[in-house]
Amino acid sequence: MNFLPRSNFGADQEPEWRVYNKIALRLLPFLxxxxxxxxxxxxxxxxxxxxxAADIGLSDAAFGFGAGVFFLGYCVCEIPSNLALQRFGAKIWIARIMVVWGLISAGLMFVTTETQFYVMRFLLGIAEAGFYPGIILYLTYWFPARLRSQICAIFFLGIAFSGVIGGPLSGWIMHALGGSLGLAGWQWLFLVEGLPAVFGGIAAFIYLDDGPAKAKWLSEPERRLVVDALTAEDLQKKAEGAGHRFGDAIRDVNVWLLAITNFALLGGTYGLSFWMPQIVKDLGVNNLLINGLLTAIPFTAASIAMIVVGKHSDRRNERKWHTAICAFVGAGGLVLSGMFGFNPYISLFGLSVAVAAALAGLAVMWALPATIQTGAAAAAGIALMATIGNLGGYTMPFILGWVKQLTQRVEFGLYAMAVMMVIGGLVMLVIPKLRRSATAPVRRDEVMSAT
Structure with a gap:
């Protein structure tokens, strides 16, 4: 199975094509x-x-706050977590993150008050902090910049797949297990979907390697090819002025502007993910199983869009316009869904466009941070972008919940997210680093000359 098409490599790059597909096959399905x-x-x-909501007395505004407060804990610990991953190694740190968050996630089944709900969601954010930016950083240890848009797109399929799988699965768990052993359906939901993280963490410790230099499943020539290419790429970035210290990332305006775009796209994604079941219910769908199936549609569309846009971006070696256009299209989908809320078919189509565009834009955008920074600066920059972006994961669900409770209409919240996506797209177009130069692919002769 080849994750990366042969057309992405030159006529004399058969070894590179084979080794990067070997790495992709080993890492991407598991991640x-x-x-x-x-x-x-x-x-x-x-x-x-x-x-x-009915069982513990949770209002729409309280739910929006509780859903989003996860990201406050997440953001506080994200940069320290990514720096710890770089120091202690990916397999130990990713395993630690998953085991702790799995236990806390399952523990949500015991909440009985709004305050307990807030506290557990906040703790869950602290526990999971670093997983998402940590994996993005981990992928830069294996793949050169010119391949990362497709690699990120494949990894971000996890969001789309969770929407495709999670909706029907969650609906089935709550429908089939509700009342068993005296537990409500939502309690079974937290338990059944929380414990897999514990087992995933144990598997990560056993399965993952900290980098290509330690990968025994690669031959010595394969390890050398990958390490040499990444070393040459780092040298090239440093020669072009890319920072490599923690402070370089914090001072780099390009990183902060990318973080704003990430805020817009990720905030829109989370806002829709948290509220999709309620939005579909408000369209007149009360059956939990059917609700779950319908919420899978936008994420199915997103899984296709991410791969298509990611491949096109890598083929054209262009990130800026791909990301910006996705942001604008996503905003249009949100407006369409809000305007036609009275028509469930058009509204669901608009939501599908919005989710697909936002996720496709994210996949392309995340190919950029490691082309701007290297070393500790790359780790800090990726974590900073994720931190700011995940603040959008707090802001957007809260705005949707607050607006819905205030007006009894969800479309105004969708319009607010659309405005934020437009801003994110415009910011992408003015990032200085992207206006000055484009990321150039590292050729085999450059790798050999650098080593």
């Missing part, structure tokens, strides 16, 4: 499964709300 587990644990609260 994809971990991300599906991760995203399910973040957003299954949207399905749980359909029952737990």
């Amino acid at each position: 994809l499964v971990l991300y599906v587990i991760s995203f399910l644990d973040r957003v299954n609260v949207g399905f749980a709300k359909l029952q737990m």
Whole structure:
């Protein structure tokens, strides 16, 4: 199975094509499964709300705050976590993150008050901090910049797959297990979808390697090819003025502007993910199983869009316009869904466009941070972008919940997210580093000359 097409490599790059596909086959399916587990644990609260709101007295505004407060804990610990991953190694740190967050996620089944809900969501954010930016950083240890848009697109399929799988699965768990052993359906949901993270963490410790230099499943020539290419790329970035210290990332305006775009796209993604079951319910769908199936449609569209846009971006070696256009298209989808809220078919189509565009834009955008920074600066820059972006994961669900409770209409919240996506797209177009130069692919002769 080849994740990377032959057309992405030159006529004399057969060895590179084979070794990078070998790495992709080894890492991406496993990391994809971990991300599906991760995203399910973040957003299954949207399905749980359909029952737990009445059980513990949770208002729309309180749910929006509780859903989003996860990201406050997440953001506080994200940069330290990514720096710790670089220091202690990926396999230990990713395993630690997953085991702790799995236990806390399952523990949400015991909440009985709004305050307990807030505290557990905040702790869950602290526990999971660093997983998402940590994996992005980890992928830069294996793949050169020119391949990362497709690689990120494949990894981000975890968001889409969690939507495709998670909706029907969550609906089935709550429908089939509700009342068993005296537990409500939402309690079973947290338990059944929380424990896999614990087992995933144990598997990560056993399965992952900290980098290509330690990968025994690669031959010595294969290890050398990958390490030499990445070393040459780092030298090239440093020669072009890329920072490599922690402070370089914090001072780099390009990183902060990328973080704003990430805020817009990721905030829109999370806002829709948290509220999708309620939005579909408001369209007149009350059956949990059918609700779950319908919420899978936008994420199915997103899984296709991410691969198509990612491949096109890598083929054209262009990131700026791909990301910006996705942001604008996503905003249009949100406006369409809000304007035609009275028509469930058009509204669901608009949501599908919005989710697909936002996720496709994210996949392309995340190919950029490691082309601007290297070393500790790359780790800090990626974590900073994820931190700012995940603040959008707090802001957007809260705005949707607050607006819905205030007006009893969700479309105004969709319009607010659309405005933020437009701003994110415009910011992408003015990033200085992207206006001055484009990321150039590292050729085999450059690698050999650098080593």
